[in-house]
């Protein structure tokens with residue numbers, strides 16, 4: 001794992017609004033390669049742990065409840081400088097401030113229900129990829 005990988009989550013709201021296919025298509029068109037992909041519903045313990053860095057912030061409890069409110073789609077994506085490229089591709093956290101044509105501007109509803117997650121550093125990307133995809137779920141050559 002170096003700067004070539006990032007972790008994305010299509011969040012429950014975007015899955016509920018049936019944007020999964022559209023978002024996956026745009027990710028492909030933007031030149032990201034799918035290394036791993038699955039649909040699941042996070043447990044409360046998983047959501048708390050995944051977002052532990054935000055523990056104590058005013059939005060933390062609401063974020064945890066939102067993230068467990070329905071199924072999500074998680075994927076490991078590969079591209080050169082994947083973390084930065086993907087953050088640029090999805091746009092600002094708040095969809096109303098995200099640049100036109102970004103995933104969050106197109107498919108987000110509000111600052112919490114903002115369609116997708118993207119890792120914010122190589123270190124966190126590595127942690128987040130391992131969080132959802134243990135090595136035994138990886139394909140040969142993708143470790």
Ligand code: IDP
Nearest residue numbers: 054059063092093111112113114116117118120
């Ligand atoms: P990021 O997803 O753009 O990296 P973070 O600040 O890491 O943004 O926040 C994690 C997630 O918490 C956001 O994607 C969003 O779902 C939620 N969130 C962030 N700020 C707020 C807020 O002010 N109100 C409600 N939810 C928020």
Ligand code: MG
Nearest residue numbers: 117118119120
């Ligand atoms: Mg973040």
